[in-house]
Amino acid sequence: MRKAIILLLGCLTGAYCSKDYTNQRVCRFRTGDVGEVRRKVGKYTEAPVDIWTRNPEFVDVRVPASLVDRLEGCEVMIDDLQETIAQTYPDPATQPFLPFNDNSQSQVPEVRPLDLTSSLKATNDIFFSQFRDLETIYTWLDLMQLTFPDLVKIELVGQTFEGRDMKALHISAQNQNLNPDKKTIIITGGVHAREWIGVSTACYFISRLLAGYGVNKRETRYLDRLDFLIVPVFNPDGYVYTWSHDRLWRKNRQQTFYPRCFGIDIDHSFDFQWTGAQDFPCSEDYSGEAPFEALESESWNNYISEAKKEYTVHGYLDLHSYSQEVLYPYAYSCDALPRDLENLLELSYGLAKAIRRKSGKMYHVLSSCEDRGSDLTPGLGSGSALDYMYHHRAHWGVQLKLRDTGNHGFLLPPKFITPVGKETYGALKYFCDFILNPDL
Ligand SMILES: [Zn+2]
Known part of the structure; x- marks a missing residue:
C-alpha cells in the first residue's frame, strides 16, 4: 500500500512512471x-x-x-x-532546454542556434549528463541543425506504428571534390528500446563530429571526405515506452496477430536470411510473420534504397548493449563466410584496440553468429540489421555491444554516458581512418 502511494506521488510530481x-x-x-x-x-x-x-x-x-x-x-x-x-532516469531538474516536458505548455519551445563557443559545450555537457527522452533528443537534433545549417540535415525515414517520426541526421560538408562518390558511414542506435546507452552514444558521435569540423584536423578530414547518416533512435515507439511504461521493453510497439501481445523485434525483421517466427508474439525475439513487417525496418529499407540510393555505403555501425563486444557478420550462420575476412577482422580488432587505448576497457571480438547462438540453434540470428546492411548495402559492417559486462546490464547509470561516448568515438575515428585508407 505504502509503495503504491509513493508510486502515485511520483507520477503526480512528474517523475517517470514505469512497470515495477x-x-x-x-x-x-x-x-x-x-x-x-x-x-x-x-x-x-x-x-x-x-x-x-x-x-x-x-x-x-x-x-x-x-x-x-x-x-x-x-x-x-x-x-x-x-x-x-x-537510477537510470534523470532528475527532471537537469533538463537542458526549458520548458521541455512541461506538458501544460502547448507552445513548442523556441530553440535558437547556439553560438559556437561556450554555449554549445555547456548545452552538451548538460545534455550528456543524463539519459534523455525522445522529445528532448529530437529537440537537440533541431538545435544541431540550427547551429550547423551547412553541415546538418534532419531527414524523415518513416513513421512508426504509433505515428512517431523516425529521424536520421545527414551530416555532410558536401565537398564534391573530396567526396565525389558520396562515401557514407551509417550509424544506428536504439534498435532495442531498453539499450539507452546506444542512443546516447549515437548522439555523442553527432556532437563530436559537428563540434570538430573546421576546428580539428581529423573531423574536418572526415566530414570533407565522408557523409554520415546517423539514426540515434531507430525504435521511437519502444524508446518512449521505456520512459512511460516499462524500462525493460525491447521490441517496437506494433500490433501482432495476437491481441494481447505487442511488438516485433526489429533486429529479427530484416529481409536477409529471415526465418519465420518460431516464437510466440509475446516473446522478446518475435520476428513477425513476414520480413519487413516491422515498420521501422521496412521504412529503413525504402529510405536507403530509394532516397539514398546514390550514396555508396562504406561503413555500418550498429550500437547495442551490453557485453563490451565487437561483432562482425554474419549473425544468421557461422557457416557463411563474410567477404574479405582478413580485412574485416583487422577492422574489428582495430575498433577494440582503439577503445582499449582510450579507456582501458576490453571489448571482445567475435562473430555475431557465436554471440547470437545461431551456431547452436539455427534461426536465432536471422533477419538482423547487421547482416542485411552488410549483405546489401555496406562494404564493412559491425555491431558494437557497449558497456558494461553485466554489473548494470541495460541499466547503466548516466555517469557512464560520456566515458562510453569517448571510448567508442575513438573506435569511430579508427573506422573512418580505415575506410579512408587508400590501400584498401
Ligand atoms: Zn540490442
Missing part, C-alpha cells in the same frame, strides 16, 4: 546454451523468459527473486532491479 520490478533479479548462468537456460527458467514461470544477454560463455536472465535458490548455477548479477532501474 521489485523482487526481480538478474542471474548469470555459465553456459553458452541459451535454450537450456530458457527451459530451466521457463519451468517455473508462464511469462516469456527475458534473456538479457548471451555469448559462448554465459547467459544472463531476469528471474523472480523467489526462484533464485531453486535455479542451480544462478550467480546474481543485479540484486535490486527496481532500484537499479530508478
Whole structure:
C-alpha cells in the first residue's frame, strides 16, 4: 500500500512512471546454451523468459527473486532491479532546454542556434549528463541543425506504428571534390528500446563530429571526405515506452496477430536470411510473420534504397548493449563466410584496440553468429540489421555491444554516458581512418 502511494506521488510530481520490478533479479548462468537456460527458467514461470544477454560463455536472465535458490548455477548479477532501474532516469531538474516536458505548455519551445563557443559545450555537457527522452533528443537534433545549417540535415525515414517520426541526421560538408562518390558511414542506435546507452552514444558521435569540423584536423578530414547518416533512435515507439511504461521493453510497439501481445523485434525483421517466427508474439525475439513487417525496418529499407540510393555505403555501425563486444557478420550462420575476412577482422580488432587505448576497457571480438547462438540453434540470428546492411548495402559492417559486462546490464547509470561516448568515438575515428585508407 505504502509503495503504491509513493508510486502515485511520483507520477503526480512528474517523475517517470514505469512497470515495477521489485523482487526481480538478474542471474548469470555459465553456459553458452541459451535454450537450456530458457527451459530451466521457463519451468517455473508462464511469462516469456527475458534473456538479457548471451555469448559462448554465459547467459544472463531476469528471474523472480523467489526462484533464485531453486535455479542451480544462478550467480546474481543485479540484486535490486527496481532500484537499479530508478537510477537510470534523470532528475527532471537537469533538463537542458526549458520548458521541455512541461506538458501544460502547448507552445513548442523556441530553440535558437547556439553560438559556437561556450554555449554549445555547456548545452552538451548538460545534455550528456543524463539519459534523455525522445522529445528532448529530437529537440537537440533541431538545435544541431540550427547551429550547423551547412553541415546538418534532419531527414524523415518513416513513421512508426504509433505515428512517431523516425529521424536520421545527414551530416555532410558536401565537398564534391573530396567526396565525389558520396562515401557514407551509417550509424544506428536504439534498435532495442531498453539499450539507452546506444542512443546516447549515437548522439555523442553527432556532437563530436559537428563540434570538430573546421576546428580539428581529423573531423574536418572526415566530414570533407565522408557523409554520415546517423539514426540515434531507430525504435521511437519502444524508446518512449521505456520512459512511460516499462524500462525493460525491447521490441517496437506494433500490433501482432495476437491481441494481447505487442511488438516485433526489429533486429529479427530484416529481409536477409529471415526465418519465420518460431516464437510466440509475446516473446522478446518475435520476428513477425513476414520480413519487413516491422515498420521501422521496412521504412529503413525504402529510405536507403530509394532516397539514398546514390550514396555508396562504406561503413555500418550498429550500437547495442551490453557485453563490451565487437561483432562482425554474419549473425544468421557461422557457416557463411563474410567477404574479405582478413580485412574485416583487422577492422574489428582495430575498433577494440582503439577503445582499449582510450579507456582501458576490453571489448571482445567475435562473430555475431557465436554471440547470437545461431551456431547452436539455427534461426536465432536471422533477419538482423547487421547482416542485411552488410549483405546489401555496406562494404564493412559491425555491431558494437557497449558497456558494461553485466554489473548494470541495460541499466547503466548516466555517469557512464560520456566515458562510453569517448571510448567508442575513438573506435569511430579508427573506422573512418580505415575506410579512408587508400590501400584498401
Ligand atoms: Zn540490442
